[in-house]
Amino acid sequence: MERGHTLFLxxxxxxxxxxxxxxxxxxxxxxxxxxxTLMEFRRSRKYQTRVSMVSEDMLTESGLxxxxxxxxxxxxxxxxxxxxxxxxxxxxxxxxKQYAGYINVDRVNGRSLFYYFVEALDxxxxxxxxxxxxxxxxxxxxxxxxxxxIGPFGVNPDGKTLYTRRYSWNKVANILFLESPAGxxxxxxxxxxxxxxxxxxxxxxxxxxxxxxxxRRFPHFKNSxxxxxxxxxxxxxxxxxxxxxxxxNMEGQSSSIINIKGIMIGNGIMNEDTDDKGFNDYLWSxxxxxxxxxxxxxxxCSNAVNSEYCKNLEEELGEEIGDIDLYNIYGPTCPRLPxxxxxxxxxxxxxxxxxxxxxEAYLNLPNVQKAFHANVTKLSYPWATCSKLIVKWKDSxxxxxxxxxxxxxxxxxxxxxxxDVDAVVPVCGTRYSIDAMNLKVIKPWRFWxxxxxxxxxxxxxxxxxxxxxxxxxxxxxxxxxxxxxxxLVKMFLANRD
Numbered sequence: 001m002e003r004g005h006t007l008f009l010x011x012x013x014x015x016x017x018x019x020x021x022x023x024x025x026x027x028x029x030x031x032x033x034x035x036x037t038l039m040e041f042r043r044s045r046k047y048q049t050r051v052s053m054v055s056e057d058m059l060t061e062s063g064l065x066x067x068x069x070x071x072x073x074x075x076x077x078x079x080x081x082x083x084x085x086x087x088x089x090x091x092x093x094x095x096x097k098q099y100a101g102y103i104n105v106d107r108v109n110g111r112s113l114f115y116y117f118v119e120a121l122d123x124x125x126x127x128x129x130x131x132x133x134x135x136x137x138x139x140x141x142x143x144x145x146x147x148x149x150i151g152p153f154g155v156n157p158d159g160k161t162l163y164t165r166r167y168s169w170n171k172v173a174n175i176l177f178l179e180s181p182a183g184x185x186x187x188x189x190x191x192x193x194x195x196x197x198x199x200x201x202x203x204x205x206x207x208x209x210x211x212x213x214x215x216r217r218f219p220h221f222k223n224s225x226x227x228x229x230x231x232x233x234x235x236x237x238x239x240x241x242x243x244x245x246x247x248x249n250m251e252g253q254s255s256s257i258i259n260i261k262g263i264m265i266g267n268g269i270m271n272e273d274t275d276d277k278g279f280n281d282y283l284w285s286x287x288x289x290x291x292x293x294x295x296x297x298x299x300x301c302s303n304a305v306n307s308e309y310c311k312n313l314e315e316e317l318g319e320e321i322g323d324i325d326l327y328n329i330y331g332p333t334c335p336r337l338p339x340x341x342x343x344x345x346x347x348x349x350x351x352x353x354x355x356x357x358x359x360e361a362y363l364n365l366p367n368v369q370k371a372f373h374a375n376v377t378k379l380s381y382p383w384a385t386c387s388k389l390i391v392k393w394k395d396s397x398x399x400x401x402x403x404x405x406x407x408x409x410x411x412x413x414x415x416x417x418x419x420d421v422d423a424v425v426p427v428c429g430t431r432y433s434i435d436a437m438n439l440k441v442i443k444p445w446r447f448w449x450x451x452x453x454x455x456x457x458x459x460x461x462x463x464x465x466x467x468x469x470x471x472x473x474x475x476x477x478x479x480x481x482x483x484x485x486x487x488l489v490k491m492f493l494a495n496r497d
Contacts (some may be wrong), residue, residue: 033144033327033356037136037233037386070104070213072112079117079217079373086367087161088153096121096152096170100372102187103217105209110190111182113210116142116372117218118152118170118177128225128261128493130173131211133180133241135233135268137198138387140185141177145230147359149478150175150485157354159361167478167486172493174221176214180207180237183389185363186374199394204240208248212256225261227413229489231476232425235268236396239403246410262413264492266477266485267425270433271399278429286329288423289320325353326423328474351480360385401437408439408464415466415492419473419480420457427469439464450487457484 079101084093097119102112120127132150134141147155150169153162169175179185181203183195215222228238242263249257269275284294293316301310325333334354362368363383369376374383381388407414416434418427443461448468450456459468470477470484478485 033139033385037139070209070216072102072104074101074217076217081371081373083371085153085162085371086365087156087362089162089164092152092164096124098152100374102373102375103210103213105182105206105213106189106194109194111194111206112188112375112378113182113206114142114179114186114372114374115210115214116146116151116177118146118168118175120174121168121171124174125220125224128173128227129176129221130169131176131178131226131228133178133207133228133230133234133237135231135235135237136184136386136390137200137203137233137237137393138181138184138390139232140179140383140385140387141230142179142185143356143359143363143383143385144476146175146177147362148355149476151177154355155358155362157352157358159358160365162362165482167482169478169486169489171486172490173227174224178207178210180210181390182206184387185383186369186372186376186379188375188378190378195389196392197394198390198392200236200240200396202394203237204244207237207241208244211245211258215258223259226259227262227264227493228260229264229266231266231268233269235265235270235425236400238263238265238268239400239407242407242412243403246407246412260412262415262492263407264415264417264489266417267419267422267430267475268416269400269425270404270430271401271436273398274432274436275425275429278426278432279423281428282423282426283321285428286423288324288329289317293317293320325474327476328419328480329421329423330472331421331474331480356385401433404437404465413492413495414464415468415488417457417468417470417477417488419470419475419477421472421480422475424475430467434462434465434467448491450484452483456481456487 076099079099081098081100085098099117100115102114104110104112132141132145134144145151147153150165150167152165152168152170154165155161156163179187181187181198182189183198189195228242230238242260245258245260249260280294280297283289284291289297293313296313297310301313323333325331331351332353334357360383363372366376369383404414416430418425418430420427439462441460442463445458445460447455448457448459455471457469457471459466468488470481470488473481473484477488
């Protein structure tokens, strides 16, 4: 993604500064992608006062709210994308079904969440159902998850046509992409004040309401094995939603039970203190900052002290790191187009760092929005990868440890994975977090391989969860290493350690 050198480095430095205990998080600013948005969010909650904290264990929280019933009257066939997506390769038009539309999760305020659903390539009735969530908070699962990572299509440099993704995850599962909360992507609310009330708790409850109503629209998937997957700030979204689903399953009638089997999270935040320690240590261990800066950070900036001193490290740290992509530290960055040019040339191999720009152009085409059944009359803004409407975040926990412990005790399958060249939520931060939970090692650290029999990463099996790394992958693992990520999801769906 294109970004100014100074602004980018400002976000980077402020991320690692002092921690305060409470804040209502202001997360506005440039929001080009989910990694930058997460960095801005983590910076903001260190310096401002959080009015309320979400419960750190939604499995035990009472008064989670009444489930809202969707009253739109729409049926599954109303959301069917009959003629495929604009620019879709003709050879793929009749291979699998695609659906898109809205589920209303609040009749009073008119909050409606947008989804894109892709059936499995073969025999969808026998395949599991995966809900995919991207993070931010405030970034689009349609634009990032579907169009950049695991969906059946990517966008060509012309911003108008699509290519077939070789390692699309609908080869092994039915995939449901949700734009959440309201204000993200094509999701909206008729009550604009809703956007200032977004937070972890409402996101979890709205997502649960979405699921129950989506299954009513798609009843033939009601008994399918259900799994929640995603990345980044979804490291909070996913355990929280899983906790709500399980609690509601325990309380609810059989008609509303969701057959949840597991969660799978990539480069997800887990715990504020260990995430921050991992960030500092990763920068130093990967030779991005000097010994001197690292010493200053670890000795003076790990607690709510010396904040002005820590802020003053900003310029020095920026000069040391330079203009690199922190969510893929060895990857290329997207250069600015030369003056007068509006279309980039197609890259014939390897990662295209500018593909997010093509996706944003594609999803703002009127014929594309019509094909997706996007209710653009309700949107006073263009589609964006990360929302410009959500400028506050009402509640957020410091840690996921209590929810993880309850999910583990209930026997939910859990896979955490880390691309090892991501500096935003780096592998060492996740390892620190898992270590802090004091889980027993069942199978020690060992390499794992993909279909080519090459070492794809390393994994360790604990009593309650599995942790895996993916070699050479950045913050969005399926985008940077699609073959290895595909092997990982197949392994998880097959319940193989």
